[in-house]
Amino acid sequence: MSHPTGVDLGSPIRTATVRELDPLAADPALSALREQNARADVPALAAALRGLVPALDAVGAYSAERCAAAMRDLGLFLGSIKRHGPEPLSLVPELRPVLLELGRRTDLVPRDTVHHYCTWNPVGERQRMYTGDAQEARLQESVRLVFPHLRAGIELAATLSDTAPDDAQFRRSAEELTAHVERIVTAIDLVVAHVTPEFFALGLRPYFEEITVGDRVLMGPAAAQVPLWLIDQALWASDHSEPAYAEFVRDSVPYALPRWRDLYARWSRVPSVVSRLVEAFGDNPDDAARRMPALRANSEALARLLRVIVVFRGRHLALARKAYDADLRRYPVGSGGGSTDLLRQILDLTRTAARLTTRPADSGAGRT
Known part of the structure; x- marks a missing residue:
């Protein structure tokens, strides 16, 4: 990494x-x-x-x-x-x-995919754009800023998934991952500041429609292909999701890089980080914390991480609501197939996961 x-x-x-x-x-x-x-x-x-x-x-x-x-x-x-x-x-x-x-x-x-449109796109005079509008360039720039932190964050999520909840490395990895997610929040703030909902909904969104290639209908570049959902999968979603979000993620997986598709498959077969932490606390959290001194600090670090993800999810939801307002929208859902109702559900699920890290006894809440 x-x-x-x-x-x-x-x-x-x-x-x-x-x-x-x-x-x-x-x-x-x-x-x-x-x-x-x-x-x-x-x-x-x-x-x-x-x-x-x-x-x-x-x-x-x-x-x-x-x-x-x-x-x-x-x-x-x-x-x-x-x-x-x-x-x-x-x-x-x-x-x-x-x-x-x-x-x-x-x-x-x-x-x-979004990798081609943003990450692998030249910058400067050779930048490829549908419209040439400065707002389109800003949107591409925000995604270019996100991906290095997302890549690093996914690898840290892999470390967390493999680290015992009472290991001191757990807290360090959670804190490093939090720093990367904070930079992702900064990137969405750039979109809010420089890309109007009107331009996205009417000027840019129509270029991201699905096309048919052979016997497959394939989505265009989409926010769903920026896989924060993969970090969710490791942290909580493998066993605390809901059917609508789980289906949305499954539909997004084919557009991910090969390494990330492999990680999704692996994390779908194992308990989430949140579940392993809750299990470590057991029925007597105070006793567990005495026996495993790092456990409480690790729990607090994971809760902080999830709260930052909640901030991102909240800002993404607010942005999507403006772009898909009834007076603007030409499409009922985003280019990745997700609705604002789904974004609201994801936000609520992330909040629930954050609460579980601070109330380990509630381990059964929200589990699929």
Whole structure:
């Protein structure tokens, strides 16, 4: 694991390398895409996309980074065409085997994700955007700020999941993870400050619609693909979730990086961190705390961590309510399939998990 400097954790794909690459020589086409979107010029978008489709044997020689960069650039056209109505592959059917091969080579879904749109996107003059609006750039920047801390946080959640609740390392890992989640809160504050609900709901959200690739319907880049839900899974959600949230997470897992999909599978089979802490306290928390001096401090550290996640969830809910207000929204749910009601449920579940760390005797509450 590395310090959050932009180096990928949990992925063999090197972010800095992907950002530099232009395997399809797409820079000019992507510069023109913004104006084509402004005109809703579907024929021009389809023609430009058709001109970028690489030969399948060429894709077979790409590195993982070149595959990611190619998917990133093709994806901007996929989202743009769908925003204006047609299914992209109905207009450019020769792209289908290329998308499938790019997905296979990177072990990701065969379309672009939030990683392509934000993390693997160049910065500066070559930045790929649907609209070119400064607010779109700010949203992409906020996600770029989140991912290094999320990656580091997921690895710390893995450490917590493997650490005994009475081990001194437990508190240190929880405190480090808290610091990373606090930076994620800072990133959502940037969105609130610089991206209006009107711009997101009307100007940007339409570009994140799902498309059909072969026999699969695939979501576009979405907040659900920024997997704070994976940290939830380790900390409490593996055994204190509710069916709606559990289904939402299962639907989001295919869009995660391979390492993260593996962690989700592992954490779905074991007790959560909260449950193991509650079990350590047993029926007599005071006696347990005397026998295991680190247990109380560890519990307090975990409670602080969950309270910071509650802060993030609360701000995300407030932001989503504004963006999906009845006077603005064109869609009933987010691009990742979640509703504001679901966000409210996740917030309540996180609060319940935080209370369990301070009231261990209530260990049965909320358990699925």
